[in-house]
Amino acid sequence: MSPINFATLERVDVHTHAITPKYREFLIQTDHQNPDGWPEIPEWTPEQHISMMKETNITTAILSISTPGTYLRPFDAPLTKEISRTTNVELSEICAAHPGHFRFFASLPLPSIPDSLAEIDYALDTLGAVGFCVLSNANGIYMGDKALDPIFDKLNERKAILLMHPTSCKIISHAHSYSTTSDAKSEPNLTVVNPLQIPSGLLEYMFDETRAVANLLVSGTVTRCPEIKFIMSHAGCLLPPVLERVAVALQNFFGGGMDSTEMKRLLRERFHFDLAGLPWPDMIHALLRIVGPDRLVYGSDYCWTPSPLAKTLIKKMDEGAGEMWTEDTIKEVYAGNAKKLFGL
Template sequence: MSSINFKSLERIDVHCHAITPKYREYLIQTGHENPDGMPSIPEWTPEQHISLMKETNITTSILSISTPGTYLQPFNSSLTKEITRTTNIELSEICAAHPSHFRFFASLPLPSVPDSIAEIDYAFDTLGAIGFCVLSNANGVYMGDPALDPIFDKLNERKAILHMHPTSCKILSHAHSHTTASDSEPEMQMTVVNPLRIPSGLLEYMFDETRAVVNLLLSGTITRCPEAKFIMSHAGCVLPYILERVAVAMQTFFGGGVDSYEMRRLLRERFYFDLAGLPWPDMIHALLRIVGPDRLLYGSDYCWTPTGLVKTLIEKMDEGAADIWDEDTIKEVYAGNAKKLFGL
């Protein structure tokens, strides 16, 4: 093991979550007591979180609402708007009460375009959000879908930082009905896809966020919005492993998309990658074939990752980091890169 004193190294946590009191109530009221197959909704208080931060030398935590997000009842835009605004205010108040410890990513009432555009300005100008946490899909509408273009144009205008977070795969389809040509738009239904019947976080999250980021790249959203920055979670999920396949196949068989060189350039210049989860011993090496350590950020995934596991993962990260980087590089990955990105 290296002689680096890891206990003295500062960490800034860009991937961590709060369960605010009202958000907990919304989860229970809408039947999400076991979100995405998790055994329960974890306990969370600012005091518990700060205690963990002190034990692990995390100086700043950027709070966000994790999956299943704020669109807890499909096709209920008014409830989504209410939940989003309420929880954004809660996060803002927590940060105001603990300004030396917390910042926050606001949620958006996706996929509603007018409500999301309004929330972007409100979260920045009134609540003081540092950016936005967007899930890989919003009730089956994936990031990069043309329907969301006005939202991403607004985010680009505001030079927003978006933290991408996975959720369960969802598919939209037309409900079977006996509507006639004179009837209104056919009713939609949403199906949650989880073929193995195990908690989505074990596998499906990795695939779903990869779907979203590939869609953002191939749709031209990333190219069209040069002022927005993106953080992909969990060391890039499975994107590093399939990037070349996607790029080459799109060019060869369909004559479009983004070629391999351009896709890599966009990832190196427009994306950061948090190290929440288990990037060591394997995932980190695939990611580093695409981007350098200057695009990496620390993430704990607390409170959905319990305290004991957060500490164990820090030990794994420290051991793995010491094998490939010097102390100055590790300091940048753990805190310096985030300070530059967010102006902390």
């Protein structure tokens, strides 16, 4: 078998981020100079991103706004609406200026129901978004919460693609007093949970997205919304090794939920999994016990992952993939699966 020339393999980057000029201003104005404990807000321009793409043979990058998202001031629905619309327009304009390189996931002004419903249609019909990036929780309202059912029903109606992205764990101390309407008057307390002296992006992100996707499954949201296509980031986070425990415990101790066979079927049929971060050498094996390589897509996590590190992670991925798969399978994982998913 001839060696694989990874330098020539095309990549489609499903998990990659932009820091638009106005979004940077919003971060600074709301005191998010070190979002979720990261050292700084990274520099980003379309030209820098395109240069990185050319060096790594990424032909298309689907831009999104990373954590802390667009709800930068808790329970301030008008500001969240403004930030979401402004950054969605910015991303749309960037894609229009560089159509050969970029597409984008829109942000939603969650947890406001009316504002998010309006933004879904505007982002798809006017701005040309290919889908939506939603964080694992929106100021303490987790994906799969019944309060967000109207949003997921709308996304189902529009047959949307949803990139699930982790953020820091947040807990509302008086959740019953918070309304998901845009004119909510109450101001409950919000606590950001990180019990360790480790930046939340290193551990808590993995836990939080696992919470959200498990909640989407257990709540019945995934089953109820069969037209939504989900992308879970970071190789499924911690869901693969704990899924069996969740399903078996729910059935045996609480007399409900769905069995693990059904959960795994939903993951195989309704989810894709991006390979941003460090799926090799360990995480990938737990994920592949549940899904096949036809459900995997490439992700760089640039620009929050600096270009030198993104290139290092590509080399690690190439080494791991080359030991596991044929060149044809790797081509599908790096580009083909995403092209089919997005109709590229």
